[in-house]
Amino acid sequence: MFEAMVEAVLDAGGEPVPVAEASALMWADPAAALEFPLVVAEAPDLEWVQLPYAGIETFAANLDPAIVWTCGKGVYADPVAEHVITLTLAGFRHLHTSIPATSWPSQQGRNLLGARMTIIGAGGITESLLRLLEPWNVTTTVVRRTPEPLMGANRTVMIDALQEAISTADVVVLAAAHTAETHGLVDSAFLEAMDDDAWLVNVARGGLVDTDALVVALSEGLIAGAALDVTEPEPLPDGHPLWDLENCIITPHVGNTPEMGLPLIAERVRQNVERWIAGDDLIGLVDVEAGY
Amino acid sequence: MFEAMVEAVLDAGGEPVPVAEASALMWADPAAALEFPLVVAEAPDLEWVQLPYAGIETFAANLDPAIVWTCGKGVYADPVAEHVITLTLAGFRHLHTSIPATSWPSQQGRNLLGARMTIIGAGGITESLLRLLEPWNVTTTVVRRTPEPLMGANRTVMIDALQEAISTADVVVLAAAHTAETHGLVDSAFLEAMDDDAWLVNVARGGLVDTDALVVALSEGLIAGAALDVTEPEPLPDGHPLWDLENCIITPHVGNTPEMGLPLIAERVRQNVERWIAGDDLIGLVDVEAGY
Numbered sequence: 001m002f003e004a005m006v007e008a009v010l011d012a013g014g015e016p017v018p019v020a021e022a023s024a025l026m027w028a029d030p031a032a033a034l035e036f037p038l039v040v041a042e043a044p045d046l047e048w049v050q051l052p053y054a055g056i057e058t059f060a061a062n063l064d065p066a067i068v069w070t071c072g073k074g075v076y077a078d079p080v081a082e083h084v085i086t087l088t089l090a091g092f093r094h095l096h097t098s099i100p101a102t103s104w105p106s107q108q109g110r111n112l113l114g115a116r117m118t119i120i121g122a123g124g125i126t127e128s129l130l131r132l133l134e135p136w137n138v139t140t141t142v143v144r145r146t147p148e149p150l151m152g153a154n155r156t157v158m159i160d161a162l163q164e165a166i167s168t169a170d171v172v173v174l175a176a177a178h179t180a181e182t183h184g185l186v187d188s189a190f191l192e193a194m195d196d197d198a199w200l201v202n203v204a205r206g207g208l209v210d211t212d213a214l215v216v217a218l219s220e221g222l223i224a225g226a227a228l229d230v231t232e233p234e235p236l237p238d239g240h241p242l243w244d245l246e247n248c249i250i251t252p253h254v255g256n257t258p259e260m261g262l263p264l265i266a267e268r269v270r271q272n273v274e275r276w277i278a279g280d281d282l283i284g285l286v287d288v289e290a291g292y
Numbered sequence: 293m294f295e296a297m298v299e300a301v302l303d304a305g306g307e308p309v310p311v312a313e314a315s316a317l318m319w320a321d322p323a324a325a326l327e328f329p330l331v332v333a334e335a336p337d338l339e340w341v342q343l344p345y346a347g348i349e350t351f352a353a354n355l356d357p358a359i360v361w362t363c364g365k366g367v368y369a370d371p372v373a374e375h376v377i378t379l380t381l382a383g384f385r386h387l388h389t390s391i392p393a394t395s396w397p398s399q400q401g402r403n404l405l406g407a408r409m410t411i412i413g414a415g416g417i418t419e420s421l422l423r424l425l426e427p428w429n430v431t432t433t434v435v436r437r438t439p440e441p442l443m444g445a446n447r448t449v450m451i452d453a454l455q456e457a458i459s460t461a462d463v464v465v466l467a468a469a470h471t472a473e474t475h476g477l478v479d480s481a482f483l484e485a486m487d488d489d490a491w492l493v494n495v496a497r498g499g500l501v502d503t504d505a506l507v508v509a510l511s512e513g514l515i516a517g518a519a520l521d522v523t524e525p526e527p528l529p530d531g532h533p534l535w536d537l538e539n540c541i542i543t544p545h546v547g548n549t550p551e552m553g554l555p556l557i558a559e560r561v562r563q564n565v566e567r568w569i570a571g572d573d574l575i576g577l578v579d580v581e582a583g584y
Contacts, residue, residue: 109546110552250393
């Protein structure tokens with residue numbers, strides 16, 4: 001499966017060498033984070049490490065600020081943005097009641113066309129999402145840490161305007177990095193502030209949501225429903241109350257699957273190796289202090 | 293519920309009168325087609341009838357060619373096109389396995405982004421669909437009766453190229469009127485011509501599909517799955533084999549619900565009454581001979 005990465009390195013003019021001689025390390029396997037510090041320790045001449053994912057929590061403890069780190073930021077944005085639309089439409093169009101039905105269901109549904117969407121986070125997923133929805137007449141509000149307006153959004157607000165931004169949305173999308181600041185952001189107060197007809201969509205990380213508070217909100221109808229591609233804990237254990245809530249749609253962290261992502265990260269590796277050799281700035285630089 | 297229609301007539305400068313005195317009839321209730329000939333018989337001075345839906349089969353036996361008929365052609369196109377995308381994403385993203393799951397499912401899925409879509413029919417739904425998918429990098433082929441290329445499609449082919457058009461698609465969308473020509477179009481040969489990884493999406497009418505042939509194709513894996521907003525028979529009766537096929541997604545004819553559609557048809561009535569009074573051409577003229 002990782003042949004595509006080797007090909008990308010070769011294609012860019014790079015030379016694959018043993019770890020001990022490497023000046024740059026392309027870490028291909030997102031599942032092997034535990035072995036990561038052991039491999040890095042064997043490479044005294046490392047100047048640059050390319051990580052395989054957009055979210056780098058599993059590597060965060062090992063980011064030596066003396067070397068350059070890049071990750072898959074932005075690379076997987078398109079498939080994940082597509083999945084935001086999938087999950088929103090699934091909720092709005094009542095697939096959670098239609099798909100399990102074995103008898104003609106009652107006619108229900110609302111449109112994403114013309115709806116109001118509030119997106120938490122202003123990274124690559126949000127940029128892709130705004131681009132894909134451009135012809136859909138969706139009124140979009142982006143909530144971010146900094147005041148710069150995001151291109152393609154109807155309005156951009158800072159995190160201090162969160163309450164108003166989520167109370168006027170038909171769907172609230174979580175697309176922010178999981179950091180100390182965003183951990184547990186969606187708590188009881190957040191869910192109460194949302195419209196009781198609104199859907200919550202999470203394609204970021206399960207840790208952004210207080211799962212117990214979400215179970216209460218879904219059970220009591222504080223919101224219309226939740227569509228989660230990520231959960232806390234993850235994988236969601238058998239018997240967890242979220243499985244039994246009809247207004248909760250769960251997909252198994254497939255915003256971007258390995259099959260969708262490999263050609264995308266290989267292309268990023270190709271571009272970055274080319275830039276590294278030319279001495280140009282790399283794409284997807286990790287801010288070691290911010291953790292993303 | 294039909295106050296919106298009366299308001300639209302008034303707003304356009306029309307005057308609501310008893311049927312016996314009417315020169316134009318705005319038929320608001322799609323469910324009351326059986327009473328339709330009785331009402332028309334009471335209106336000797338009728339020159340124009342506006343029908344409430346895009347598909348007019350239930351009225352087709354009563355279309356007197358001496359008067360002008362208009363229908364909701366194009367009015368409901370946007371919500372139905374949105375539902376095409378909902379159903380395609382539901383299949384591609386494996387919601388039919390994820391939604392019923394009560395245990396973390398295996399990771400599966402493919403993208404609509406960059407996929408190949410073949411659309412049968414070149415009416416309003418197809419136009420809307422092409423517009424909504426404009427940023428999605430989907431390669432689109434439209435199959436129609438006439439040779440004019442449809443704007444926004446990568447290619448337009450005539451019905452005699454059907455076989456090639458459906459065999460090279462990741463998803464085949466049925467968006468054609470139900471006529472003698474399209475009845476049973478999707479038969480065993482059609483389903484065998486499709487790629488075994490491809491999905492069939494039907495938002496047109498159930499009669500376009502030979503349901504028995506579809507049951508066989510889904511059971512034997514001739515295609516990846518079917519997502520149907522319309523069925524034959526409809527409503528699909530309890531115990532029908534389609535209910536039990538995991539790779540069959542069924543929604544209850546909600547491409548456009550009455551709640552989504554009422555403001556749209558009311559706006560069409562407003563425009564047409566205005567045009568009628570001004571002596572301009574009406575929108576959505578029915579070709580009585582073609583039956584749509």
